[in-house]
Amino acid sequence: MNIWNELKKPFLILAPMEGVTDIMFRQVVARAGRPDLFFTEFTNVSSYASEKGRENALERLEISPTDSPIIAQIWGKNPDHFSKTTEALESLGFSGVDLNFGCPDKHVNKAGGGAAMIKTPELAIECFKNAKKSTNLPVSIKTRLGWSNPEEYKTWLSTLLNEHPAALTVHLRTKKEMSKVPAHFELIPEIIKLRTQISPETKLIINGDIKTRANALELHQKYPEVDGFMIGRGVFENPYCFTDHTPTKDELMDLLKYHLDLYENYPHYYSYEALKHFIKIYINNFPGAKDLRAKLMETHSVAEARGIIGL
Numbered sequence: 001m002n003i004w005n006e007l008k009k010p011f012l013i014l015a016p017m018e019g020v021t022d023i024m025f026r027q028v029v030a031r032a033g034r035p036d037l038f039f040t041e042f043t044n045v046s047s048y049a050s051e052k053g054r055e056n057a058l059e060r061l062e063i064s065p066t067d068s069p070i071i072a073q074i075w076g077k078n079p080d081h082f083s084k085t086t087e088a089l090e091s092l093g094f095s096g097v098d099l100n101f102g103c104p105d106k107h108v109n110k111a112g113g114g115a116a117m118i119k120t121p122e123l124a125i126e127c128f129k130n131a132k133k134s135t136n137l138p139v140s141i142k143t144r145l146g147w148s149n150p151e152e153y154k155t156w157l158s159t160l161l162n163e164h165p166a167a168l169t170v171h172l173r174t175k176k177e178m179s180k181v182p183a184h185f186e187l188i189p190e191i192i193k194l195r196t197q198i199s200p201e202t203k204l205i206i207n208g209d210i211k212t213r214a215n216a217l218e219l220h221q222k223y224p225e226v227d228g229f230m231i232g233r234g235v236f237e238n239p240y241c242f243t244d245h246t247p248t249k250d251e252l253m254d255l256l257k258y259h260l261d262l263y264e265n266y267p268h269y270y271s272y273e274a275l276k277h278f279i280k281i282y283i284n285n286f287p288g289a290k291d292l293r294a295k296l297m298e299t300h301s302v303a304e305a306r307g308i309i310g311l
Helices: 023-033 045-049 051-060 079-092 106-110 114-119 121-133 150-161 185-198 213-222 249-265 272-282 289-296 302-309
Strands: 011-014 037-044 070-075 096-101 139-144 167-171 203-207 228-231
Touching: 023 037, 023 249, 037 045, 037 051, 045 051, 045 070, 045 079, 070 079, 079 096, 079 121, 096 114, 096 121, 096 167, 106 114, 114 121, 114 139, 121 139, 121 150, 139 150, 150 167, 150 185, 185 203, 213 228, 249 272, 249 302, 272 289, 289 302
Parallel strands: 011 037, 011 228, 037 070, 070 096, 096 139, 139 167, 167 203, 203 228
Antiparallel strands: none
């Protein structure tokens, strides 16, 4: 089964975000109102390919029953490592594999992965081919318009589409632009045209400045040829962003309690200090939220947090 052919237009996806979309937070979002498809955080194929790093890679690839269907996102620059990693993903319960050719993180790029692939298109294609030949799962790609100039999309996206990926997610900014400028929605018609001309079977997903389900539906009305939309930072403003629901304070507090419960089941994932980065998602947009958030940021354990919020 090709999961991309099972999704009804316009489908919605939670964007893969490092340090955010882990197994715990995906379960929180599923409880609030799940997207049609989840992605994991991205996993380094070189970590999986080494005995020393495999345990950590498998931990990042752990999934829960509420995740399905879910796509494993991987990154790196070694084609053989893409083969070894992709070969294992089907048995781990994933519905597809996505190659990260768009992450702008300087450490990832210095290692030759993520958006750095835009500057090494031949290597990118070799990695894609190795991944595709090593699995029965559909292989997709997530990328940006280019490295420094939005007009790079003409050659870069054409190069990718010539390989006929199962799906192509385009973040409508360049690596250099990061998220400092508005997404280039004006380029959607040209990207649609490229997809239609080169690889009409490839599902096209648009990412960047889409924060709510309503945003996505509005864009779909304007560009019905787009198959799906990916929401990233919008989930920080409203974890119910895949629904039309505006949460109450009690509902947000319940989600925080649920996240704390999950953390106690997965304490090995990261420190409590890292967990506190999620607090602003729940303690927000209600009277007294600022003061309550400040108190919670001073805590050092789940027990202390529960004592403050009474949960």
